[in-house]
Amino acid sequence: MTPEPATKPSTSPSPNWKLWWENIQILVAALILALIVRAYVAEPRFIPSDSMIPTLRIGDRLVVEKLSYRFRNPELGEIIVFDPPPQLQDQGYSKDQAFIKRVIGRPGQTVEVKDGEVLVNNRSLEEPYIAQPPKYRMPPVQVPENSFFVMGDNRNNSNDSHVWGFLPKEYIVGRALFRFFPFNRIGGV
Numbered sequence: 001m002t003p004e005p006a007t008k009p010s011t012s013p014s015p016n017w018k019l020w021w022e023n024i025q026i027l028v029a030a031l032i033l034a035l036i037v038r039a040y041v042a043e044p045r046f047i048p049s050d051s052m053i054p055t056l057r058i059g060d061r062l063v064v065e066k067l068s069y070r071f072r073n074p075e076l077g078e079i080i081v082f083d084p085p086p087q088l089q090d091q092g093y094s095k096d097q098a099f100i101k102r103v104i105g106r107p108g109q110t111v112e113v114k115d116g117e118v119l120v121n122n123r124s125l126e127e128p129y130i131a132q133p134p135k136y137r138m139p140p141v142q143v144p145e146n147s148f149f150v151m152g153d154n155r156n157n158s159n160d161s162h163v164w165g166f167l168p169k170e171y172i173v174g175r176a177l178f179r180f181f182p183f184n185r186i187g188g189v
Contacts, residue, residue, distance in 0.1 A: 041067055042177070045081055045098060051152030051159065052100055055079070055129050055189065061181035062100075062189060066174035073169070074103045074148060076120070079176040079189055082150075087164045100176060101160050101167075102129075105149030113138035113162060118151070129153050138162045148172075 037043075047060040056062070056079075064081045074080055081100050084093040105111040105120055112119040116133035119125070119140075134155040143149050147166035152158025161167060176189045 041065070042174070044180070045100070045176075047100065050157060051154050052079070052102075053131050053154040053157075055102075055153045056100065056176075056179070059182070060179055060185070062176045063178040063180060064174040065177040069172055069174060073106065074172065074175065076103055076106060078103050080148075080150065081173045081176060082167055082171045083173060085164075085168055085171045088159075091164070098173065099159075101150035101152050101158070103148055104151045104161070105143040107143050107145045107147060109149070110140050110142050111138075111149045111161075112140040118155075130155055132156060134162075136162070146170075 042063050042065050045062050045064050047056045047058055047062070050058055062081075079100060079102050081098050083095060084097055084099060088099070089095060104118060104125070109120055110122070112122075113134050114137050116135070117124045118127065118134065131154040136156070141149070144166055146169045148169065149161045150167050151160045151162060179185055179187055179189055
């Protein structure tokens with residue numbers, strides 16, 4: 001009987017290794033893409049307080065869109081997410097602790113609270129979204145350039161511009177665009 005010739009061991013990677021390598025490459029690319037999207041386009045956020053009741057509730061989860069404010073300023077009535085400005089950091093809030101409020105005053109506008117109403121440039125805002133009218137008075141203040149006046153919809157229980165002052169534009173992260181949880185309240189904000 002003649003012995004069979006010895007086979008050379010294969011130097012090319014096994015098909016299983018190729019499949020693993022392709023999957024690792026896809027996973028790395030997806031992770032990089034997700035990080036880019038989160039950093040520059042949109043990110044999920046969690047509502048930790050009741051300052052935006054009834055519009056947003058504790059535990060709501062939102063998509064925060066980050067692109068539009070690179071090309072335009074926030075509009076009155078938009079709900080924005082922002083990092084604490086220096087005056088909030090001085091109160092002990094960390095730099096990465098996000099806040100969410102509604103834009104009430106833009107640069108150059110005058111904001112005042114009296115007789116249960118918020119006035120912008122001496123005109124009462126129509127605010128069907130608030131929990132209840134404000135029970136406090138705030139003298140007229142003019143919003144400086146590159147800053148905004150923001151308030152929570154739960155006017156009487158909100159740590160907002162009427163307490164700590166104006167929000168500099170550079171602290172704005174983006175605008176609340178869409179609620180994706182809880183499922184029974186999915187929709188635009």
